Amino acid sequence: MTLNGPIPESLGRLVSLQSISLTSNRLNGTIPWLPNQRTLVELTLSNASISGPLPTWLRKMPFKFLDLSQNKLIGPLTNLPNIGKFDVFGYGFYPGLFLQDNLFNGSIPRSLCRRTDLFLLDLSKNRLTEKKIPKCLANLQMLQGMKFSSNKKSGVIPKSIVLFSSSLLGLKLNDNMFRGELPGEWGNLKGLMVLDFGDDKFFGNIPERIGEKLPYLMVLRLRGNNFTGGIPRSVCNVSELQILDVAFKNLTGIIPYCLGRLSAMVYRSLDGSLTFVDAEYENVNQVVKGVDREYTTAWQIMFNMDHSSNNLVGGIPVELTALSMLMGLKLSNNHLSGLIPESIGNMTKLESLDFSKNELTGIIPPSMASLNFLSRLNLSHNNLFGEIPTGNQLQTLDDLSIYIGNKDLCGAPLPKNYSSHEDPTTHEKKDETPDGPTKGFRVLLAFCCSRSSGDRSFSCFLRKP
Numbered sequence: 462m463t464l465n466g467p468i469p470e471s472l473g474r475l476v477s478l479q480s481i482s483l484t485s486n487r488l489n490g491t492i493p494w495l496p497n498q499r500t501l502v503e504l505t506l507s508n509a510s511i512s513g514p515l516p517t518w519l520r521k522m523p524f525k526f527l528d529l530s531q532n533k534l535i536g537p538l539t540n541l542p543n544i545g546k547f548d549v550f551g552y553g554f555y556p557g558l559f560l561q562d563n564l565f566n567g568s569i570p571r572s573l574c575r576r577t578d579l580f581l582l583d584l585s586k587n588r589l590t591e592k593k594i595p596k597c598l599a600n601l602q603m604l605q606g607m608k609f610s611s612n613k614k615s616g617v618i619p620k621s622i623v624l625f626s627s628s629l630l631g632l633k634l635n636d637n638m639f640r641g642e643l644p645g646e647w648g649n650l651k652g653l654m655v656l657d658f659g660d661d662k663f664f665g666n667i668p669e670r671i672g673e674k675l676p677y678l679m680v681l682r683l684r685g686n687n688f689t690g691g692i693p694r695s696v697c698n699v700s701e702l703q704i705l706d707v708a709f710k711n712l713t714g715i716i717p718y719c720l721g722r723l724s725a726m727v728y729r730s731l732d733g734s735l736t737f738v739d740a741e742y743e744n745v746n747q748v749v750k751g752v753d754r755e756y757t758t759a760w761q762i763m764f765n766m767d768h769s770s771n772n773l774v775g776g777i778p779v780e781l782t783a784l785s786m787l788m789g790l791k792l793s794n795n796h797l798s799g800l801i802p803e804s805i806g807n808m809t810k811l812e813s814l815d816f817s818k819n820e821l822t823g824i825i826p827p828s829m830a831s832l833n834f835l836s837r838l839n840l841s842h843n844n845l846f847g848e849i850p851t852g853n854q855l856q857t858l859d860d861l862s863i864y865i866g867n868k869d870l871c872g873a874p875l876p877k878n879y880s881s882h883e884d885p886t887t888h889e890k891k892d893e894t895p896d897g898p899t900k901g902f903r904v905l906l907a908f909c910c911s912r913s914s915g916d917r918s919f920s921c922f923l924r925k926p
Contacts, residue, residue, distance in 0.1 A: 468493040468511075483509050484528075492516055492529070499523065507531050507559070515540040528559040530583070537567035538584075543576075561608065562586040569595055578603045585610035585633065594634075596621040606631040610657070617641035623648025631655035635682065638662055647674045657682040659706065666690035667707070672699045679725070684708040684767065692717055692768070700724045704765045708791065712771040716792070721780025726764045726787050765789040769815065773797060777816070782807045793839065794818040801845075806831040813837040817866075820844060825870075830855045842866030849873065 464483065467490035472481075480503040481495075487510045495501060496518035503526040511529075514536035522542045538560070558579070565587040573579065574597035582601070585608040592615045598607070604626040615638035625632075627649040635657045642665035643658070653675050664687040668674070671681075672695030681696065684706045691714030692707060702723050764784070769791045776799030777792065784790075788810050797819040806828025814832070817839040824847035825840065835854050841862060846869035849855070859874040 463487060465489075473497060479503065481505065486510065492519070492534075496521070502526065504528070529563070530559045531562040534560075534563040534565060536565065538565050538570050538589075541570060541572065559583055560587070564588055566590055569598075571595065571597060574598055574600050577601060580604065581606040583608040585612070587612055589613065592616050594619055594622070599624045599626075602626045602628065604629055608633040609637065610634065611636040613637065614639060615662075618644065620644075623650060625649060627652060629653060633657040635659040635661065640664065642666075643668055643671070645670070645674075651675060652677055654678060654701070655680040658686065659683060660685035662687060664688065667693050667712075669693045670695050672696040675699070678702055680704040682706045684710075686710055688712060690714070692720075692773075694719055696720070697722050702726070706765065706767045708767040708769040708771070710771060712768070712773060714773065715775035716768060716773055716778055716781070716797075718778035718780045720766070721778060721783045723784060726766075726784040764810070765791075767791040768795070770794040776800070777802055777821075779804060784808060786810055788834075789813040791815040792819070796820060798822065801826055801829075801840075803828060805829055808832065809834070811835050815839040816843065817841045818843075822846070824848075825850055838863050840864055840867065845870055847871075849875070 464486040466488065468483070468488050470493070472493055473495050475498075478495075478498050478501050481501065482503075482505040484505050484507045486508075488506075489510055489512070491513035492506065492511055492515070495504075496516075501522065502524055504522075504524060505526070505528045507528045508531040510532065512533040512535065515534065515538070517540050520540045520542050524542045527542060541558070558581070561583045562585070565584070566589060568591035569584065569589065573582065574595060577600055579601050580603060582598075582604060583606065589609075589612045592613075594609065594614070596619055598604075599621050605628050607625075607629060608631070610633045614634070618634070618639060618641065623644060623646060629650055630652060632650070632653060633655065636659070638661060639658070640662040643663055645668045647653070651674060654677055656675065656678060657680065659682040663683070667683065667688050667690065671693055672678075675681075676699060678699050679701050681699070681702060682704060685708070687710055688707070689711050692712060694717045696702065696705065697717060697719035700723070703725050705720075705723075764786045766781075766784070766787060766789070770793070773792070773795040775797065777797060779802040781787075781790070782802050782804040785807060787808055790808070790811060791813070793815045794817070797816070798821065800823040801816065801821060803826045805826050809832065811832050812834050814835060814837070818841070821840075821843040822845065825845055827850045829835075830850045830852045831854075833854050835858070838855075838858050839862075841864060843866065845864075845867040849864065849870060849872035851873065861874055864870050864875060
């Protein structure tokens with residue numbers, strides 16, 4: 462049930478309240494008037510449609526837990542209460558403060574730097590106008606998660622960042638305007654498990670030894686920056702890596718074959734060993750099956766590798782097909798050549814596979830038909846030839862756009878009267894109405910095509926039903 466309307470002031474007259482949770486409602490109005498509730502220690506108003514500035518009485522409240530995230534709160538981050546400690550589901554007692562996804566502006570209060578026991582600091586998705594990360598945040602030696610995503614921060618990362626808490630497991634500065642080169646040394650941050658600097662303005666090479674300096678990474682997300690050079694081979698030694706996303710910029714060179722050694726993508730035992738900050742608060746955005754999704758728990762994080770929209774050359778390393786836990790593989794819009802590995806069928810967990818807009822040649826491996834979870838496939842705009850494999854999951858992938866731009870492919874779902882030199886996107890479709898897509902093709906004739914070029918030849922026999 463969803464509650465609507467303002468929070469009644471009579472709520473403030475209740476005595477001995479210790480906890481209030483009104484999350485995911487349409488309450489409207491401002492934060493309820495609760496200054497007389499001296500026993501109230503937990504207040505959860507996330508996603509409750511409340512608005513307005515933080516009230517002055519808030520700073521005097523004895524909260525141990527305060528969650529005001531996903532609302533329309535405005536103004537500077539003043540009047541923050543001195544958050545006490547709460548039990549994090551049996552992981553110990555920590556202070557919790559959640560203000561993300563609001564309309565707060567101004568600077569980060571320096572009073573936060575005095576909270577040396579602060580466990581999580583999430584100010585993402587606000588309008589904080591202070592350009593730089595305060596150096597004093599290095600004082601937060603208990604901090605395990607820091608998020609400044611989707612603000613308007615710019616400038617270079619302060620050198621003091623390597624002095625931040627050695628307890629820090631997650632650092633998210635993505636979707637800002639940070640620039641400069643990534644640090645070659647990470648100092649105290651060697652325990653990081655999530656590093657997300659995606660969609661900023663960093664440049665230069667990705668540090669060659671980043672995998673040695675940050676050996677415990679589970680998520681490395683650097684997409685949408687201005688990096689040049691190649692993919693560092695040291696990444697191959699990060700045994701727990703689950704997401705490697707370096708898409709959308711100017712990386713060159715080959716895909717390191719040693720990426721096939723990423724053991725977390727080969728086998729993963731969910732033994733419950735993940736820490737609280739990973740299991741609950743290190744959400745990660747990933748483009749999956751063409752949709753930008755936010756994964757909010759470690760159990761949801763898909764094993765994903767995205768090297769799309771770079772200038773990578775060479776072949777697809779056959780070693781990648783050993784990554785049997787990989788669920789998403791995107792290598793589109795590069796200059797990759799050679800064959801699709803025959804052993805692609807070993808990647809039995811794949812749900813999304815995109816090799817489009819490359820220079821791949823040869824046949825589509827028959828083993829691809831055994832990818833039973835595959836629901837999104839794109840092989841378009843390559844130089845593939847021969848008959849499209851049939852059977853199993855491939856029978857459900859009948860969208861012509863999967864195969865367009867490969868002029869020597871034939872077989873379903875290509876139309877039987879489709880010329881081997883004709884792009885199916887220009888093929889006249891019958892039974893098409895102005896109000897919707899084509900319902901199907903009216904096939905009248907059987908078709909046989911043959912092609913010989915250099916040392917390759919093939920024939921396709923499309924039989925009349």
